Amino acid sequence: MTVTPPNSSARFPAGLDRDSLESGEVLAPSFNSDGLVAAVATHAQSGEVLMLAWMNDEALDLTIRTGEAHYYSRSRQELWRKGETSGQVQRVSEMRVDCDQDAIWLKVTPQGDGGACHVGRRSCFYRAVEGGKLVFRD
Amino acid sequence: MTVTPPNSSARFPAGLDRDSLESGEVLAPSFNSDGLVAAVATHAQSGEVLMLAWMNDEALDLTIRTGEAHYYSRSRQELWRKGETSGQVQRVSEMRVDCDQDAIWLKVTPQGDGGACHVGRRSCFYRAVEGGKLVFRD
Numbered sequence: 501m502t503v504t505p506p507n508s509s510a511r512f513p514a515g516l517d518r519d520s521l522e523s524g525e526v527l528a529p530s531f532n533s534d535g536l537v538a539a540v541a542t543h544a545q546s547g548e549v550l551m552l553a554w555m556n557d558e559a560l561d562l563t564i565r566t567g568e569a570h571y572y573s574r575s576r577q578e579l580w581r582k583g584e585t586s587g588q589v590q591r592v593s594e595m596r597v598d599c600d601q602d603a604i605w606l607k608v609t610p611q612g613d614g615g616a617c618h619v620g621r622r623s624c625f626y627r628a629v630e631g632g633k634l635v636f637r638d
Numbered sequence: 639m640t641v642t643p644p645n646s647s648a649r650f651p652a653g654l655d656r657d658s659l660e661s662g663e664v665l666a667p668s669f670n671s672d673g674l675v676a677a678v679a680t681h682a683q684s685g686e687v688l689m690l691a692w693m694n695d696e697a698l699d700l701t702i703r704t705g706e707a708h709y710y711s712r713s714r715q716e717l718w719r720k721g722e723t724s725g726q727v728q729r730v731s732e733m734r735v736d737c738d739q740d741a742i743w744l745k746v747t748p749q750g751d752g753g754a755c756h757v758g759r760r761s762c763f764y765r766a767v768e769g770g771k772l773v774f775r776d
Contacts (some may be wrong), residue, residue: 522757525771538690540678547685549734552676552741564767597772598762600756603690604745605763617737619660624736626744629702633663634735 509535509557514586522599529560530602535571536572539604541616543623544593553582555604567592569606587612647673647695660737667698668740674710677742679754681761682731688754689762691718693742705730707744725750 513528514561521528527551529537543550556564558579559570563564569590583589597604610616617624627634651666659666668674674692681688693701696717697708707728711718721727728746735742748754755762765772 509739517706525765525773527767527770527772538676540687540690542680542687549678549680549681549687549743552678552736552743573771595767596763596775597765597767598690599757599759599764603762605687607691619737621737624741626737627735629665629733629735632665634665635663637734 511553511557511561518564518600521601523557527597528601529597529604530600531557534574536574536606537602539569539571539606541569541590541606541608544591544607544609548623549625550608550610550622553580558567560604563606564595569608582616583610586615586618588615590616649695649699656738659739665735666739667695667735667742668738669695670740672712674712675740675742677707677709677743677744679707679728679746682729682745682747686761687763688746688748689758691720698742701730701744702733707746720754721748721750724753724756726753728754 509531514594516528531537535556538552539555540552541550542548545596553571554574556572559572560571567591569582569584571580589611591611592605592608595604615622626635626636645670651664654666657690668707669675671692676690677693678722679688680686680691691709692712694710696738697710700708707720707730709718709720730744733742753760766775
C-alpha cells in the first residue's frame, strides 16, 4: 500500500529540502494536513490587506493559470472562485510565496463594486483592536 | 463532564453568534482546532506584507498588552516573542481583526536590522511566482 502524505499534490512538487524550499526557484507549496496554504490578498493599488483565506492545490493552480483568485472554502468544503456570485472577482497582478512556502501573497484588483468582504466592506479587516474593544475603521 | 470546545479560551470570549462576531465590538477570536488564528504582519510605513504566522490566545493577549508582536511557533510548539533572539522585535502600531475573527492583521515597525525573515530578507515574501517558477524580488 502506498501512503500519500497529506501535503503531497499532483499539481506541485513536494518534499523539497529546506534549502531548496527557501532558496530555490521551484514552487513547491507546503500544504498543511488539510491540504491547504494560507493566502493573504492585498489591494494592488492601495496596499490594504483585503482578506485572508485558504487555497488547496487546485485553487492555487487555477489562480496561476487564470490570473483570478481562487480559494478553498473550509466552511463549504469546496473550491471557491472569488466573485463567482458577488462579482468581486480579484484580478491578480502579482503572486508571491513566503520563505517556507506555506503562505501566498496575492496583489489583486477587485472587480465589481471594488469590495472584498461579504459583509459589504471594502476589506474584511474593518475593525481595529483598541482599548480592549473593536473599533470600526474605513 | 464538561467538554471544552477547542476554540475556547480563558483569555477571550467564545461562542458568539455570527452577527455579534461580524458586527460587534467584542474581540472574540475564532481559534481553530489547534487553538490558533492566522496573523499577517505588514510594515507600518511601506505597507509591504512581511510575514504570515500564527497566534494562540496567549500570543494574542501578550501582543495586545505589550504592543510587541508575539506568535505561536507551530514547529517548536511554543510561544514566540518575535525578535527575542534576532532583535527583529515588531512594534505594533495597529491591530485589526477580520469579519469572522479568525485572522489578525498587524501593522508593525520592525526593530533591529529592520527585517522580518529568518533568511535575512526584509520580508518573507521575497519571491514572485512568474512563468511557472519563482523569481527573487526586493
